[in-house]
Amino acid sequence: MVEVNVNGRCYRVPERPTVVICFDGCDPAYIERGIADGILPTIASFQRRGFYAIAEAVVPSFTNPNNASIVTGAPPAVHGISGNYYLDRASGEERMITDGALMRCGTILAALADAGVKTAAVTAKDKLRLMLAHGLKGISFSSEHADRASLERNGIGDVEAMVGRVKPDQYSSDLSLYVLDAGLALLRRRAASLLYLSLSDFIQHAHAPGTAEANSFNHAVDARIARLMAAGALVGVVADHGMQDKSCANGEPNVLYLEEALARRFGEGAVRVICPITDPFVRHHGALGSFVRVYLRRARDLAALMDASRALRGVEEVLDGPTAARCFELPPDVEGDFVVLGDAATVIGSSPGEHDLTGLAGHRLRSHGGLGEQKVPFMVSRALSAEWVNGRAGRRLRNFDIFDAVLNGAVA
Numbered sequence: 001m002v003e004v005n006v007n008g009r010c011y012r013v014p015e016r017p018t019v020v021i022c023f024d025g026c027d028p029a030y031i032e033r034g035i036a037d038g039i040l041p042t043i044a045s046f047q048r049r050g051f052y053a054i055a056e057a058v059v060p061s062f063t064n065p066n067n068a069s070i071v072t073g074a075p076p077a078v079h080g081i082s083g084n085y086y087l088d089r090a091s092g093e094e095r096m097i098t099d100g101a102l103m104r105c106g107t108i109l110a111a112l113a114d115a116g117v118k119t120a121a122v123t124a125k126d127k128l129r130l131m132l133a134h135g136l137k138g139i140s141f142s143s144e145h146a147d148r149a150s151l152e153r154n155g156i157g158d159v160e161a162m163v164g165r166v167k168p169d170q171y172s173s174d175l176s177l178y179v180l181d182a183g184l185a186l187l188r189r190r191a192a193s194l195l196y197l198s199l200s201d202f203i204q205h206a207h208a209p210g211t212a213e214a215n216s217f218n219h220a221v222d223a224r225i226a227r228l229m230a231a232g233a234l235v236g237v238v239a240d241h242g243m244q245d246k247s248c249a250n251g252e253p254n255v256l257y258l259e260e261a262l263a264r265r266f267g268e269g270a271v272r273v274i275c276p277i278t279d280p281f282v283r284h285h286g287a288l289g290s291f292v293r294v295y296l297r298r299a300r301d302l303a304a305l306m307d308a309s310r311a312l313r314g315v316e317e318v319l320d321g322p323t324a325a326r327c328f329e330l331p332p333d334v335e336g337d338f339v340v341l342g343d344a345a346t347v348i349g350s351s352p353g354e355h356d357l358t359g360l361a362g363h364r365l366r367s368h369g370g371l372g373e374q375k376v377p378f379m380v381s382r383a384l385s386a387e388w389v390n391g392r393a394g395r396r397l398r399n400f401d402i403f404d405a406v407l408n409g410a411v412a
C-alpha cells in the first residue's frame with residue numbers, strides 16, 4: 001500500500017475515486033432539520049450505512065482557517081492561516097488573504113498529486129482556490145471564474161462547456177451547486193480521482209434551518225452527493241464552521257462595536273479591532289463575525305482593556321494573544337494583543353462606519369466565528385473501520401480529520 005506523509009500524518013493513496021466536500025456554513029442544525037423534513041435522503045443513509053458524527057472546527061470558526069486545516073490535516077499553528085483578513089505587524093498594514101503565499105506547509109492534495117493521483121480542487125470563490133491550490137500540480141478552478149479557466153493556469157480549460165452551463169452569479173446558491181456539478185463532470189470524464197469541492201455559505205448566512213430556501217439548497221446538495229456516489233466515488237462531507245442567528249428580537253443585527261466601545265472608555269485611537277471574517281464578499285454578513293483580534297494603539301494597559309472587554313454585553317471570552325494561540329492552536333506570531341469572542345447570539349464589529357449592513361435588508365443576520373459555531377457535521381458515505389475509530393479513542397474528532405477518515409478509515 002502506497003502512502004504519503006503530510007504534516008506528520010500518513011495518508012493512503014486512494015485506489016478508488018474519492019471526493020471530500022466542504023459544506024460551507026453547514027451547521028449541524030441544517031442536517032438534523034433536513035433529515036427530519038425528509039429532504040436529505042443521501043445524508044440520512046450515511047447515518048445508517050456510513051459514518052455520521054459531530055466534529056469540532058478550528059476557532060476562529062471562519063472559512064479560510066478551516067479550509068486550510070482540512071486540506072493540510074493540521075491546525076492553523078502549522079499552516080499559518082488564522083483568518084481571511086489580518087493586520088501585518090511588520091508593516092502595520094491591514095491585508096486580505098488572497099492566495100497561498102502565507103501557507104506555511106504543504107497540502108494533502110499536493111502530496112497525493114505528486115504521488116501520481118489525478119487531483120482537483122474546485123471552489124465557489126477564486127481567492128480560496130488560490131490558497132488551496134498552493135503547490136498543487138493538478139486541476140484547480142472556481143465557479144466564480146469558471147469562464148476564465150485555462151489549461152495553463154487551472155490545469156483545465158472550457159469548464160463552462162464541461163459543466164454544461166455558464167458560470168452562476170457570485171451572489172447565488174448556484175455558485176455552490178456549480179462546484180458539485182463540475183466535480184461530477186471531472187469524475188465522469190476521469191479527469192480527476194481525488195477531488196476537494198469547497199462550497200460557499202451564501203444560503204446559510206441568510207436562511208435558517210427549516211426555511212424553504214435552506215431546505216431547497218440542502219436538498220440540491222444532497223442530490224448531487226448521490227450522483228457523485230453513483231459515479232463510483234467514496235464521499236466525505238464536512239463543514240468549515242456552523243452558523244447561528246445573531247439578531248435581536250426586532251430583527252436588527254445584534255452587534256457589539258468593540259473598537260468604538262473601548263474608545264469611549266480609553267480614548268479615541270485606544271485600539272485597533274480587526275475582524276478576520278472580512279472578505280470581498282461581505283454583502284450577506286457585513287464583515288461581522290463572533291471573533292475579533294485587538295491590537296493596542298494609544299492605550300497601553302492590556303489587563304484593563306481585557307477586563308473592560310470582558311464586561312461588555314455579548315462577550316463570551318477574552319484571551320490574551322499567546323493564550324488564544326495556545327488554546328486554539330493558532331500561529332502565535334500573527335495573533336492579536338488579545339482576542340474577543342462573542343457569544344452564540346452576538347457578533348463583534350469595529351465601529352459602525354466600517355460595516356455596511358445594507359446588504360442584510362430583508363433577512364436576519366446569521367454568522368459565525370466563535371465557539372458557538374465550532375460544532376460541524378462529519379459524514380462519510382461508507383462506514384469507518386473499527387481500527388480507525390478505536391485508534392482515535394480519547395481524541396477530539398476535528399473537521400480536518402476528514403481526509404484521514406476517507407483515505408485511511410473507510411471500509412471497502
Ligand SMILES: [Zn+2]
Nearest residue numbers: 024025063240
Ligand atoms: Zn465558511
